[in-house]
Amino acid sequence: MHINAPEPALRARRLGRAHYFPEVTDAEWNDWRWQFRQRITTLEALARHLEIPPEEWQDRAESLRDFRMGITPYYLSLIDKDDPNDPIMRQVVPLAEENLFRAIGEEDPLGEEQFSPVPGITHRYPDRVLMVVSNNCAIYCRYCTRKRTMYEGATPDVELDRMVDYIARTPAVRDVVVSGGDPLNYSNAKLEQILSKLRAIPHLEIIRIGSRVPVALPQRIDDELCAMLAKYHPVWVNVHFNHPRELTPEAALACDRLSRAGIPLNNQAVLLKGVNDSAATIKSLCQGLMRMRIRPYYLYQCDPVRGAEHFRTTIAKGLEIMEGLRGHTSGLAIPTYVVDAPGGGGKVPVAPQYLLHYEREKGRAVLRNFQGNLYEYFEPSQGTDELHPVPPPSGGRLRSSADPKAAAKKPAKRRISGKIGSAPVDENGSINAAANGASNGSDASGEVEPVVGKSRWVHRGPSTRSSVAAQTTNGNGHAKP
Ligand code: SF4
Known part of the structure; x- marks a missing residue:
């Protein structure tokens, strides 16, 4: 046998x-x-x-x-x-x-040093700055974007007073991300020195700390540390769990302590080939984070940093994962998938396309749901947001006597036969399902063929809309645009 x-x-x-x-x-x-x-x-x-x-x-x-x-x-x-x-x-x-593969990639893929008014500060977005206070971490993640500062023998370029001074004389900055390296590697006394200086800046509203300590060294998150952090509220902590097996009882206890100290927790995961590059793994991670009262905040595309080529996935893989989340778990458990644009372009959110076709002037859209079903949706007409009742498709009690015949021609949402994949924007800036090969339910011109759904409430639209709606209904209950 x-x-x-x-x-x-x-x-x-x-x-x-x-x-x-x-x-x-x-x-x-x-x-x-x-x-x-x-x-x-x-x-x-x-x-x-x-x-x-x-x-x-x-x-x-x-x-x-x-x-x-x-x-x-x-x-x-x-x-x-x-x-x-x-x-x-x-x-x-x-x-x-x-x-x-060390020849592939960049030393500073996000151009952080180009946007650095003083050493340690990156000021890329209008109202917030990154403050790098250390080059020391509990663990060294092999895909780290900032590995350029973490070679053996490197000394941290930390001039705390210059960094604080920059924030103090820049009133537009209302939010600082204290990162590294890992700030929670510092002693409580050293960390408090940083936080107290920041909190003394009147226009600085939010202090965020970026840390992998709850993942790699959860024993560090003790009551004494949490009590000290709570003195400087509002303090937020961005944690960095990448895999569900990191969600251990020790990590859960550390995060619970932070939460009980009034610190909101958000997770920033990195999409890594061979680590978490499947929808099942990311879904399990995000659901586990929710159980620990941590919001899945970002899923980052791995940056093209030198020596990390073996971790990088395609964007198509990221989209596939996001497709596997939306509708399959709570919206609260779905992070924003972002690609950090090279050279300092900042975070660009990337998402599967659910708006397949949109005609602004007609106020008409074709939507795809998580199961691939298509829906025709009409926007409220310009200047008139009145709702008019529609009789149910096969009889039933009418909820109002207001002109049901006219209203019945203009359902606000229709289910469209067939399923379809996501679609790019065409050269005119319109979003069109046909461009991505509508499968079932599209005619030769690529237009989708809607089915009248069960919606009973419609918006009374302009004449263009009325004529479109009037043309669409055919004898078998299907409709086409
Ligand atoms: S903990 Fe953060 S800063 Fe440190 S190596 Fe990992 S990703 Fe880089």
């Missing part, structure tokens, strides 16, 4: 604290300073825990010259030792590809 090898999910996985660190006491494990000191920073130390193929040693060692390594014992314990493609491992362990 042939017996298949067990699926990874079914076999006993070699991971967890008991597997990697059986001798470590609870007191040590729960002490964030111990975790920080015990970080794995060399290939030799890593090889004591994970297998490194000898033929890859050289490339992996080379990549550490450009960008240092750091893995907390806690984060290491999340890695499945027997999975050579483990999604947790790929985020923090340098792979040979990092060196093999």
